Amino acid sequence: MTILQIYVAPHPVLKKKAEPVTGGVTAGLRKLMDDMLETMYTSDGIGLAAPQVGVSKRILVLDIHQPKGDTLTPAERRTKPQFFVNPEIVQSSQDLRIYNEGCLSVPGQYADVARPDKVRVKYLDYYSKEQEVEADGLLATCLQHEMDHLDGILFVDHLSTLKRDILMRKLKKFTKENEEDLEKTHVL
């Protein structure tokens, strides 16, 4: 398994609309998803989209059931990994859920984002099989956050211009100082 480089905002790859996967899920894409998962566990994240590792394809991985703890190995974190290729929202609830989101591409920054509480998503799984999932709670939040990445949208784009500017300035400072000992919540 290979640990991939995670691209940080404002890198242009994070602003690009990712291409759909055509011709099904190949062994090469499965290897990419395995590497993404390993990278996600190593970085203490619960979700990762392909553009975040510089691959502009509509692929994401997540595992929202990881035990908490900074010293856990990737193997100890692996609980219930999920793989989504060409995910599409087919239905969303009117009810919203607010979650304090973070992002591996916007390190050290968090903000409350409101998104539909429930979504129905269709996608291809690890084995290229068509699937549909009715997601709610953290899974719904995480899926929508990662799917935004496929359209070049970051969680900060859901904030007011003022809030976003403040956050991006803090990110710049954070990246410079490269602080490591921050209190962490779930990073998507």
Ligand SMILES: [Zn+2]
């Ligand atoms: Zn993210």
